[in-house]
Amino acid sequence: MTHASSHESPFSATGAAGEQALLVRVSQGDRDALRKLYFLFHRRLSRFLLRLTHRPEITEEIINDTMLVVWQHAHEFRGDSRPSTWILGIAYRRALKALSRERPSQGNPQDEESSGAPDAEVMEGLAYGVELSDWLDRALERLTPEHRLVIELAYVLGLSCEEIASIAGCPVNTVKTRMFYARLRLRELLARLAAPSVAERLPP
Template sequence: MSEGAESMALRWFPAMERRSRAPAEDADVLARVADGNAAALGELYERYSRPLFAFLFRLAGDRGTAEEILQDTLLAVWRSAGTYRSRSSVSTWLFGVARRQAHNRLRGLPPPLPAEPPDGAAPEPGPEELAVSGDRVQQALARLPLAQREVVVLAYLSDLGHPEIAEILGIPVGTVKSRLHHARATLRGCIDARVD
């Protein structure tokens, strides 16, 4: 597969919309959650449920499981909001909580079967993405080890930078780059094998 085709294939994972809110505003909302304000938890849900759900769906491969993990995440946020210490952005902290909840739920389960993106979770793919065939990419993604899959999902679906991914996963930036490199090679091999 050419580098351009690989790039088009990886763009099939729609990027999370950039939020224009100031990080201080998110921190204020999280502080209100820590004080027991249920409406503030609702605000966080409105802001982050879509990107968190998309991340969890790609990790779990199943809509129902992703919804359950999202609910577990919200409960964990409700219980642990007071532990947030502003060492990272609120969004990075939320992705970290979601990732831990996903690992707790998915531990010991076999890799997910390929799944179609849920309605409303992502914009429709454009002509470039359709030309590369999203089904093949999704099937290849499901074959990745969880450590590589979560890096790919955070980088290409959630549009997070290497430092943010490293913080969420608790690994060095170099390891993020290495996992992305290996994941791209695996995805390329899976997609090329299907083309032959």
Template sequence: MHAVDQSGEQDLLSRVAAGDEAAFTQLFHHYYPLLSTHIFRITRSAEDTEEIVQDVFFKIWMSRESLTGIAAFRPYLWVIARNRALNALQKMARERSNRAAYTQSFAETESPDHLPQLYSLIDEAIRQLPPQQQQVYRLGRQERLRQAEIAERMGLTVATVKKYMQLAVLSVSAYIRDKHLVSLPLVLLLCMRR
């Protein structure tokens, strides 16, 4: 795709702001390769890069009305993408740290004999979920699909998949916690590992 000059870009942004999907597609294809390279330098992960870039463009589409007020789109796009990438890296670091802490805590306090009972309880909790939440949870946690892949497979938006996953994890955690068998952190750890 050929370059978009400043005046052409402003026209393109105005069309996107008005809800023109063809203009959004053009904007996406113009910036996708550059933005992917920029984000990959931060994340060093092709999968994380893909998810972040999709999230960025999803955010742009959802707040498209504000595009008419942006004088320099490229710096705006880079800042949004950089912030998303840094947030993703911080989240991954927190998850690794939490996982390590919970694994250590589990090793010190729990017997491996309890695992079959706990996994059975998690399966029971999953069966209690509404059908779409259940499917999102299984695709994400058990088949290890990314949110964009789940959204495509199920015909949902990425935002809906995120919401269903959050609700499913909370429901599974609450179900197990209500059984008074394990602590919430351990439940979250086991939900992530399955």
């Protein structure tokens, strides 16, 4: 597939209903509908996968793999979530598979339960200023893919815990747990990377 043109926006006025209509057409073998979905999601998937993997050289391959899965399994979409959530979930799993082929696993995140939930003020504060963003990017690179996913989806894409759970294929409580430990890990990493003032702004 070719790259999306610069004027195509992933946040098109098409909306969830339009996306679902395209998925129905894809499930019926409509290649033009698949092409439209590709252009609709290309930029969003590129941004999501780049931040998740930090590997621009494999991003396009993962996007194409994702859209192939969409083509083959569109008939399995039941409408329990938004089409975008379903497609991002496919991309997430393809990304983890690609990463697992190239480097040893970083281990599973801890599964202790926690009542912690995403706090938008955390990332709003961290995102202020180029220097703070640089520290944050460096710290995020050192998180496990699972921990990085919840941070990126919650604070970059603004998804709810329920939507993240659907993408990651895990219970909502697991998402909250990963969020809790991801914040703790970010605090440790930011302090180690000589940004203690930033680390202090993370919640305990």
